[in-house]
Amino acid sequence: MSLLTTLARLEAVRSGRAEPLATVRHRHLSDRPMVLVPLTAAGESGAPLAVMLGTDRDAPRLHLVPQPLNRTLRFDFLAELAADLLPYLESFAEDVERIEGSEKDPETGEKTQVFRELCADAPQLIVPNSAGVHHLALIGRSTRFRRTAEDEDPGPYPAPARVPLLGRWLTHLTDRAQVPGSSLLLPMTGLLARHWATGQSHLEDQHLAARLAWHHPPDGLSGAEAAELAESERDDRGRLRHPPAGPATDPRFDEVVLAPAITRYDSAVGALRHSTEQRDEAAAEHARAAVRAAVEGLEQALTTALLPTWRDVWRGLDLLRALPPAAHLEERWTGDRWSYTGHRDRLAAGEPPQPRQDDAVTAARKLAQREREQARLGVQEALDDPLAMAEHRLAGEAFSGVVTEVVPDWDTTGRSPKPRPLVTLRTADRPHADLGREAFRVWGSPRPVGAPPGRQAGGAGGGPSAQKAEVVAVDTAEGTLTLRVLSGMGRRKEPEPGSLPEPGDTVTFTLFELTVRQSAPLPEPDDTPWTHGGPPGAASAPAAAVSEEWE
Structure with missing residues (x-):
């Protein structure tokens, strides 16, 4: 919790x-x-x-x-x-x-x-x-x-x-x-x-x-x-x-209502069986009516028991x-x-x-899929919901603040200079932001230039427009952090308009990646050793493949 x-x-x-x-x-x-x-x-x-x-x-x-x-x-x-x-x-x-x-x-x-x-x-x-x-x-x-x-x-x-x-x-x-x-x-x-x-x-x-x-x-x-x-x-x-x-029953209901109703049904069925064996058509017809009445009584009792939960x-x-x-x-x-x-x-x-029991490869694939979906769900909920993001901020996994300064800077070590601006923001959060740690910007609205339509830049699922930065300075006394923006600014020598925050803007960064990494590929069941369910002695019933989103 x-x-x-x-x-x-x-x-x-x-x-x-x-x-x-x-x-x-x-x-x-x-x-x-x-x-x-x-x-x-x-x-x-x-x-x-x-x-x-x-x-x-x-x-x-x-x-x-x-x-x-x-x-x-x-x-x-x-x-x-x-x-x-x-x-x-x-x-x-x-x-x-x-x-x-x-x-x-x-x-x-x-x-x-x-x-x-x-x-x-x-x-x-x-x-x-x-x-x-x-x-x-x-x-x-x-x-x-x-x-x-x-x-x-x-x-x-x-x-x-x-x-x-x-x-x-x-x-x-x-x-x-x-x-x-x-x-x-x-x-x-x-x-x-x-x-x-x-x-x-x-x-x-x-x-x-x-x-x-x-x-x-x-x-x-x-x-x-x-x-x-x-x-x-x-x-x-x-x-x-x-x-x-849901799906338990109330013991008092079992004692007072259900057990007597089932007993009446059993008695009526026993009477019907006996009259049928004796070939007494009048008694059989009377027993059939008793069976119908017993079933109707059970229906009424169970409907009364289930309707409150149905409405809830x-x-x-x-x-x-x-x-x-x-x-x-x-x-x-x-x-x-x-x-x-x-x-x-x-x-x-x-x-x-x-199958009753998955083979080793199928079980590993299911586990990897559920771990991947758990990570994706956590990221997506944080991006969609300020209260979910607040949990990460309280845990020191994200921070939000007001931009106080944006200083242009470039990396000149390559063939051509690349923009690496410095963004300073003031925050009341206390993130676990060590020097050199990567941070990822959570885009707000409106959509920045360069972000793909229909999906937030930096959203779960990733994309080339996810903006990454690194922490270069932390002043706990002043409550400021300085980050060097590394990506998400376009491919020109100057950052694309709207790709960088302006002084006075409120921005949010996370210290966890906004993309979910794929797990390592697993071998086919036939290629696994016998110690993990592969040949010899492979399972007679092949396991169903794990359903994943197809792209």
């Missing part, structure tokens, strides 16, 4: 309300997200009990398992979920745009022009908290290898045809959720925690209703009191008014949509679109499901 986040939490305790940690929204929000609220059976995290989902806040759809211990009913539930969720996931696959790029011929080494498809948009799933993401990962892991009735050897308990496909999609989405900055699958509590701080612990923040209570506490109550009320308030039957439902997720979306989107948001969403497109293409090509 950073110093600024700690201060924001302390301020939330003092004020009794959630305090902002960002001035812009750092995660993409779809115009048509799929909100999904899962529920599991108590004592068995991998056993689904129900799920409420939909893209319309006023028309949620409920799927349930009347008896979670019944394997057949469980697969029927997954089949219904697949029939409801897969059309949404696949609806973004047809609308594409053609992206021009180049590929190197492995034999001649020459680059050739190629075109690839990129889906114009991608799906987005929103769950209440991180436990919901974990639950979807469990469903994906348990279903993507299931045999179906269409297989040559279906085995016992064959799954419906679309269930393994649902498992592959859920595995991809939950795997992509581990990439920093990704927005294909998001927990609402994590979204809120990135943009606001509360006066409670991170564990307490996982209760969505308690988290939201800090944003708009009722009159006369502080955020802490409202959160406690949201966690513990019960109705006249002893049931929580805001059950967690949409309330969270309303709060986030009120924030303006960050400048680099579209760039990260493009990476998610490439990821979605890549998985669509792998399914169309008939590739096998994702």
Whole structure:
């Protein structure tokens, strides 16, 4: 936890309300997200009990398992979920745009022009908290290898045809959720925690209703009191008014409502089986009506348990949509679109499901990608958000100040003199700026001459216009720093107009690079030694390639 986040939490305790940690929204929000609220059976995290989902806040759809211990009913539930969720996931696959790029011929080494498809948009799933993401990962892991009735050897308990496909999609989405900055699958509590701080612990923040209570506490109550009320308030039957439902259940609800309802269902099914064996048509018809009534009772009970969390997720979306989107948001969403497109293409090509365990090279590539995306996300958020940059300034990794003097200077050691002006600024920050250390200017608005259109000079992703300088003098007593500008001034003998700050301008420099370096290339799995999963004894199921932005 950073110093600024700690201060924001302390301020939330003092004020009794959630305090902002960002001035812009750092995660993409779809115009048509799929909100999904899962529920599991108590004592068995991998056993689904129900799920409420939909893209319309006023028309949620409920799927349930009347008896979670019944394997057949469980697969029927997954089949219904697949029939409801897969059309949404696949609806973004047809609308594409053609992206021009180049590929190197492995034999001649020459680059050739190629075109690839990129889906114009991608799906987005929103769950209440991180436990919901974990639950979807469990469903994906348990279903993507299931045999179906269409297989040559279906085995016992064959799954419906679309269930393994649902498992592959859920595995991809939950795997992509581990990439920093990704927005294909998001927990609402994590979204809120990135943009606001509360006066409670991170564990307490996982209760969505308690988290939201800090944003708009009722009159006369502080955020802490409202959160406690949201966690513990019960109705006249002893049931929580805001059950967690993400995906845990309330033990009191299990005891008073759920267990009796499942018992009634089991009794009705037993009576139906007995009357069918006895060939008593009148008793069988009465038992079928009892089964329908038991299922309707379960639907009503589970709807009552899930609706508060369903409404809370949409309330969270309303709060986030009120924030303006960050400048680099579209760039990260493009990476998610490439990821979605890549998985669509792998399914169309008939590739096998994702392996249970990645080989050494694939695992290293995933780790390198996540480290690279974490660094890129930190840089982009700092460039987009003054509060994020303030964290770096408090940590001594950046500084901001007013320019007091700009002195022209040149480097005459080469064939022709190169401009190397000296910029002095006064700052109240205390950066770790040793002599000779590189610093990188964060451009403001308007766009300076020479900066590429559509992207800030010095922004994440780099470019030749990123302006680099080095610290040549530090006067802590006067609070001044002098930097020698080394690049970002054009290619002429004189700096381009607008490429240097003027006295009186406020400028910001970072002591970390504004470009993310690529990791070293890794060998192909077939070229790795047997100690790292290569031949002999290579894995039978090849790992899926890591989706990266294609340029």
